Amino acid sequence: MDKDIKLRVKNISKSFPGVKALDNVSFAVKRGTVHAICGENGAGKSTLMKIINGIYKQDSGDILIDEKVVQINNPIQARSLGISMIFQELNYIPELTIEESLFVGNWPKGKYGNIDWKMIRKKTLELLEKEGLDYLPTIKLKDLSISDIQMLEILKAISYNSDVIIMDEPTSAITQKEVEVLFNKINGLKERGVSIIYISHKMDEIFRIADEITVFRDGIVVDSRNKDDYDMETVIAQMVGRKLDNSYPKENVEIGDKILEVNNLTSTGQFEDINFYLKEGEIVGFAGLMGSGRSEVMRALFGLDPYESGEIIINKKKTIIENTQDSIKNGMVMLSEDRRRFGIIPVRTVKENVSLSNLKRFIYGGRLHKDEEIQTVTEYCNKMNVKTPDIETIVEVLSGGNQQKVILAKWMVTNPDILILDEPTRGIDVGAKYEIYKLMVELAKEKKGLIMISSELPELIGMCDRIYVMAKGRIAGELDRENFSQKNIMLYATASSNEKEVEV
Amino acid sequence: MKKILSMILMVIIMITMVAGCSSPSTESGGEVEGGGEDSNGNGVYRIAYIARAQADSFAAWLANAVMEESEKYDDIKVDVLDGQASDDTQNGLIENAIANKYDVIIIQPNNGEAQRPYAEKAVEAGIITITTNARIDGIEGASSVDADPYMQAKVNADLAVEQIPENANVVVLNGPPGNFHADERRKSWENEFFAKRPDVKIVGEEIANWNKDEAMNYMETWVQANDKIDAIISMNDNMAAGALEVVKDDPKFKDILAYGVDGTAEAVLLIKEGKMTSTSLQSAYDLAEALLSTSHKLLTGEEEQIDIDIDCPLITLDNVDEYIEMHKKAGAIK
């Protein structure tokens, strides 16, 4: 047997009632390598990772560590075998401090069974220093950014001396700069002989970081090769089972009149003096680093946050937006970047989520018109291609992409003129991403105006007609299609503040 | 920094409290004995009346009666303090009253044993201490005014021994367990009635916590489960009235007998209507009158220690008018 294999999965099958989630799956992860796993949502990646982490039990097949069969019954056992997992949806306790969270459930004990806080402080400082992270151990998690917290999760995994670290979509919530930090970290881990299982939808990242790639589809392993034997199109084709001709289905749509104009919008401390416009059929991008105020502007525009001064003109009419009811009434809706927090009602059904923003359409004359609701919701779910057993399913159990489509369907029911999409494709698999792009084009053709905020520059460049770049709470620049390039965007995003000062 | 500051503040507060608790004992002497007039200068004695709970209707009635009665004394001023049916609260109030140097502390205990050490503290501090409804027995130097719960039930039980038919089915409604009056009254019924009438069968016995609505619920169920119920034996009038509420229009239970204790306005009206059989009066007025006169006697040094029980007259159809008058005067009946 190959000595270099750290973790081997052999002939694993797993069924859930009505579904064969994994069918005789085998692959091997070598010591000190990054093994990327690709596949659309529902392909069985998460199920397999949960089996490796001891959350689920396989129906048949074995897991081998160092070529020895092991039984993993729960995550604690997995941890003791050297396996740690960093989940996509980070679960953390906002009130805990960094040092508390690093050792939660694993407290070093003092002589009398008390928690040894001195030891914790010492170890925390050691870890932070070793990993070159510049945090105070007493900062609360709620005061950190998502990427900081993710770094801490990785730190935690390292502190367990794990040999295998599973990372599920680790870059879905962090900025480009932080991705670089993460990749450096991963390379460091590799050198120490740690094996990384890296799950991601982002092809460019996979091709940068992975040594080997395994592609899943519908519960089976389609193929497993060295990175050098793969190219991006092949991976995508294997994932979706067909070849995608063009990753951005952008079409040229006739641009009409201005439907939205924002003048001098200001909210002190968040953003200042924001001026932009949007025309019918146009897709306008908003780029900028995290903290540049992109989302804040859109939240204020949509009525989620207050603004101090400025003018909003919708369809040539000056409009005052105090809350979301005002903007929805005026045909403007927003898909939030945090769909769990601002998008879905997790415990309610697909049907109720979809009809939520336009209940008047189904509840009138003193009663609910059930059939109309079912018909309309089904229609929009089909249009958005929402994959759900039925519309009475609880939204919580759907995959991220499908939840996103449910939210889109909800907004479509209100028949809006203006759609603000804040990171619409974050954490969504390639197939679903493509569907959302296509939908955006369809909407543009229907003369709707779209605003798209994204951290993924290729996506903005591929989809937009114009791009505004924000930096430090101001609009730093505006780019036309002919001037689109990652370099131009980054130039504005990083250097803008000086230029602005010069202008003023 | 803020954390440290607040910690220091807390420590200071704690120290002050500990110090504050221990200080009164040093200055407690026999100064109150006959010195009440001096300490206030204006010749008015201050009485702290610590009620069990203003939310308990008898306790509230008694507190009101004490206030009314105190109007008759020029040299007495009563402050009513609410124990909120909590031992903790009540004990705290006793401590405060001691610290406030009242001339008299009247305690209507929530739970006699829980208040005993605090009543003893009041005596130690040289304050005239009276326990009432129910009394706390055996505190050296403390006085008491009470109605005897055993007797209250006994006068009814004596009547019931004669009235309740042979081989009768009865239901029993109890007050909250651990309550002195509840336990004594039930004991009295046991000794004075059930021991003498072995033929009588208890077909239902529940704790209705002095409450009318709970008694109703139990009675409704008993009526379903039993074809024949001859008598309702209740430890207070409220529960008896609740049980009667269930059967009042049922011809099957036209002749049901019902016994209570307290002599509430509702009970005397039910007796007048012929629905309830008897109750014994625990008169808040009598208690209040006795409390004030006892206080006065002790304050003026006329006597050193007094333990008295007020009467518990039996109320039946024969004499009910007299008590209806009493309630009318008090405004409880129109």
Add this chain to the structure above:
Amino acid sequence: MSKYSIYFVLLALFIISWLANENFIQPNNLKNVANQISVGTILAFGQTILVISGMIDLSSGSVLALAGVLSVSTYVNTGSLLLSFVVAIIVSVTCNILNGLMITKFRTPPFIATLAMMTMARGAALLYTRGQNIYQIGDYIIFGQGSTFGIPNPIIFLIITLLVTAYLLKHTIFGRSIYAVGGNEEAANASGIDVNKTKMKAYIINGIFVGIAGIIFMSRVNGGMPNGAISYEFKALTATVIGGTSFTGGVGTAMGTLAGAFIVGFLDNIMVMVGVDSYLQQVVRGAIIALAVIYDIWAKTGKADKKLRSAE
């Protein structure tokens, strides 16, 4: 199947009770149980609406007493049943508007706001009556002791409030809104739901129910009792939670709450009927409540897990 788990608990309890005592099944006994649970269940419908929307009312027992004694007093002084009914509703709705204002305008957590109201309302009831019960309330008892078409009035009120609650939850924008607000307040707001208005309405409806419950309670006990219905809010919450309403919000039905109320009602009834020791009764009551909820959660999560997996 699991959606109906609580009804199976109810059915099982019903059958066991029937086997334990033949009188249990008597129509009169069943009517009694319905009568007895009416006050608590009407409160529970209000709680159901509030708990679904992520809130709670700890003041319902006290507000019931305040509304009840003022209503009784109104009747005794004016002789008008209609006026006394209106007074109860107005008093109770006013208290609940104050609850709602504390929560929506001053951002007080519902637990604290209604806890404050619990103390205030009880105090006001005692203050008004000086702690004394009001007797001789005459025809006022018709609300709680009278019948209409042979059906006891409390049961009629129970049915009306059940239908109103079920209708509000299923057939109104308000109903959908409270599920959304309780399920995820921020998402509801971002979806264009007026969260504060929804919360306010929930308290107002709760207020109407509490007022009705107050009238029935006082009428059933034939007196204005300022100490009445102490801790009834917990009775109501028990029925609500057993009935499957989630304390985390967003989930619950009127029928479930009714089933929860009947579970408690039947249990109390059968234990008294077969003469279970009164101390033991409390232990059993607690244990059965725990078991019912455990079974319900077990049945539900079992299903949720399956769904989760199949969707993956």
